[in-house]
Amino acid sequence: MSAQLIYDLVPLGSTLTYSDGSPRPPERHRKKLAAWENRNSGGRLIRKQAEARVGNTTIPASITLHEGDYGSQGTIVLRVHRTFSVDSDLKFTVKERPAIGSVLVLDRAGDDAELVHLAADRTAAAECRAAGNYGRYGSRGQCGGEDGRMSAPASETNVVETSGFPGVSFGKSADGLPVALVDEHAFAMAPARNGRHFLVTGWRIRRPMADWTRSDFYGHGGDLADEKAFRAKVLENAEHQREKIALGRREERSTANTPWGPSQGTTVYADGVVFHSTAGHGGFLLSPDRNRKVHPSIRVTGGAYEEDEAWAIVAFSFPHLFTA
Structure with a gap:
């Protein structure tokens, strides 16, 4: 996988290898071997640094691996860290993720x-x-x-x-609300009337959880009985995101015309199963081959399935492409 995908999807603490795809030179060719090892090695993912702008220069996001230590008699005198831009041409492989519960x-x-x-x-x-x-x-x-x-x-x-990926963090906001973070999805338990609470959501809050406030959250996720219910909702969302990652969906740009207006972006569930987002309602467009696999009694002529009224037909017809 690419360095960009490592940055987007792989949790800190994972062990990675990277390679340029070239064969390893014989041991006797020391200079060639040293050059090869510079582009074919591995380490533990210890940092992700976001894109930054310095003056008129944009510095791409990056990942950093801890590749090893050098020293003697228990004293480390040199630690080797290697940083890669997300634009790196190297290919990365995840060898091990942090254990569940770590x-x-x-x-x-x-x-x-x-x-x-x-x-x-x-x-x-x-x-x-x-x-x-x-x-x-x-x-x-x-x-x-x-x-x-x-x-x-x-x-x-x-x-x-962490409990797999994405990891889950719980804490308290600056105004005392129970809060949580799953990947870039933020959650809080906000007070309501009569001692009740409700779930509120946010996205990409670029501050520590302890600095969050109620004004950072804009989505409404339903009523909550107590903090135990809040944690259960957050963990349920994390499991949903893990299932989505395992399904291997990919996001793509699109300007295609759809029955619901110009597409503003697509999610490819599989070949021939594509969801289009539009300014209004979106929906699934199925290829002719995929549409023929939908039962005739519920099949839509043309293969356009609107997101509110007909998405369940797609999920029913291709259950392996959807989360539980």
């Missing part, structure tokens, strides 16, 4: 945080954070470096719970 300890809050330790569970992560006994990722100590030097004060460290 917890990422980050050096600070925010989108550009760097992984300093991958703890087995929340208890281990909390002990690590409280002790402040961690260095940069890759140290040999219980919670990072054996020398005990900190990369950041414990109070600045953010702990993110």
